[in-house]
Each structure stands twice: as structure tokens, then as C-alpha cells.
Amino acid sequence: MKKAIYALILPLVVVSGLLFANREIKNENSKKSTAKPLSAAEMKAELRKWEATPEGIKFKKWEASPEGKKVLAGAAKISKPISAFTNMEAVVTSLSLPPGSHLGFGVMAKINGEDYILSFGLEKSNEFQQLHNLKVNDKIIIRSHSASYAPKYSYPIVSGDYVERDNKIIYKRPPNKGGC
Structure with a gap:
């Protein structure tokens, strides 16, 4: 009888030990994979690298265009x-x-005499x-x-977070879930 109990408990202990060890390994990997934020110098270097790509060159030309x-x-x-x-x-x-x-749903709007995409x-x-x-x-x-x-x-894009008409709120963006 004792041998049967030991035979049942031994695999249970081995399996639970393996599961616990596997959890520890996953926790260590997730801690290692979090990237640290780039410093200002690193961000500038990354920006310079991007500006040298075809997309970056095209963007710089667009910025300089009328x-x-x-x-x-x-x-x-x-x-x-x-x-x-405000x-x-x-x-x-x-x-x-x-x-x-x-951009999904949006309208065109004029703010201070300029046209904007209100997205x-x-x-x-x-x-x-x-x-x-x-x-x-x-x-x-x-x-x-x-x-x-x-x-x-051809227009700046304004993210619509709050819209009011005739002193009534007609849209208010819900707060982000689980974040800042």
C-alpha cells in the first residue's frame, strides 16, 4: 500500500517541481526583455539614421516644400x-x-481661419x-x-478628444484603459 502511495505522490512532486521551475524561467525572461528608455543622444542618433532612409529623405523634402x-x-x-x-x-x-x-471617422473643421482634419x-x-x-x-x-x-x-490632423455644440457635450473620448 505504501508503495502505491509513493508511486502516486512521486510523479505529482516531479510535475509540480517542473511547473514551478518553468514559471521562474518565464519570469526571468520577462524581466530581461523590458527595454530601457533611450537617452537623448541615442534618440538623436536613431533620428539621424531614420533621416538617411528613403522614408526620412522623403519626409524632409515634404517638410521643406510649401x-x-x-x-x-x-x-x-x-x-x-x-x-x-483648452x-x-x-x-x-x-x-x-x-x-x-x-484615419477612421472624422470631419474637416476650420479653427482660427485654418483648415484641419478633426479625427x-x-x-x-x-x-x-x-x-x-x-x-x-x-x-x-x-x-x-x-x-x-x-x-x-494636406492638413494638420487634430485628435478629437472633446466636442461640444450649443453648450452640450456631444463627444468625450473615454479614458485609456490600464494606462496613463
């Missing part, structure tokens, strides 16, 4: 309200984005339902955390 300068100036024009996350008055100029854009991201269920009720020439108040640009687009 169209690129116009887009960069438009992005700079709203940098203060974006960094402070209200910006906008007028909806088009309910569709430029042809060929891959909200990929459409999920009813998330943008009230935004679909916008009309051309609607005056809205927007807030954003970021503006970007790309050679593909």
Missing part, C-alpha cells in the same frame, strides 16, 4: 491650446475626410452617434491632446 510648411504652420498655430487642453472654437466645413484617408479614430458601435448629427457650418467647441501631420495629408 505644402509641408503650410501644414507645419497650421499645427504650430494651435499648439498652445492643445498643450493646455477650448478651441471650430466650424465644421466638411462631413467627410479627404479622399484616400485612413476621432476607428468607429466602434455607437461611440460617435451624436457626431453623425453634425452639419456643415455647425459651430463647435473642441479640445484635443494632440495634433499631428503626415506628408499624405
Whole structure:
């Protein structure tokens, strides 16, 4: 009887030992794989390497072109309200984005006399339902955390984080889950 009990317990101990050891190895690998942030000098070196690639050269040419300068100036024009996350008055100029854009749902808007792409991201269920009720020439108040640009687009891209019309909130981006 004792031999049968030992015969059953021994494989159980061996298997649990192997599982525990395997878990330790996985934990060590995950700790080693986290990359440390690059220093300023390393980031500059990486940027220089990227600027030497065909994509980097194309981007630098676009930045120096009249169209690129116009887009960069438009992005700079709203940098203060974006960094402070303050209200910006906008007028909806088009309910569709430029042809060929891959930004998800968005509208064109004029802020301080400049045209911008107001992008909200990929459409999920009813998330943008009230935004679909916008009309051309609607005056809205927007807030954003970021503006970007790309050679593909002739306008700066403003991420729509908050939209208000007639003192009513019609869109507010939900906070990121599990992060900053």
C-alpha cells in the first residue's frame, strides 16, 4: 500500500517541481526583455539614421516644400491650446475626410481661419452617434491632446478628444484603459 502511495505522490512532486521551475524561467525572461528608455543622444542618433532612409529623405523634402510648411504652420498655430487642453472654437466645413484617408471617422473643421482634419479614430458601435448629427457650418467647441501631420495629408490632423455644440457635450473620448 505504501508503495502505491509513493508511486502516486512521486510523479505529482516531479510535475509540480517542473511547473514551478518553468514559471521562474518565464519570469526571468520577462524581466530581461523590458527595454530601457533611450537617452537623448541615442534618440538623436536613431533620428539621424531614420533621416538617411528613403522614408526620412522623403519626409524632409515634404517638410521643406510649401505644402509641408503650410501644414507645419497650421499645427504650430494651435499648439498652445492643445498643450493646455483648452477650448478651441471650430466650424465644421466638411462631413467627410479627404479622399484616400485612413484615419477612421472624422470631419474637416476650420479653427482660427485654418483648415484641419478633426479625427476621432476607428468607429466602434455607437461611440460617435451624436457626431453623425453634425452639419456643415455647425459651430463647435473642441479640445484635443494632440495634433499631428503626415506628408499624405494636406492638413494638420487634430485628435478629437472633446466636442461640444450649443453648450452640450456631444463627444468625450473615454479614458485609456490600464494606462496613463
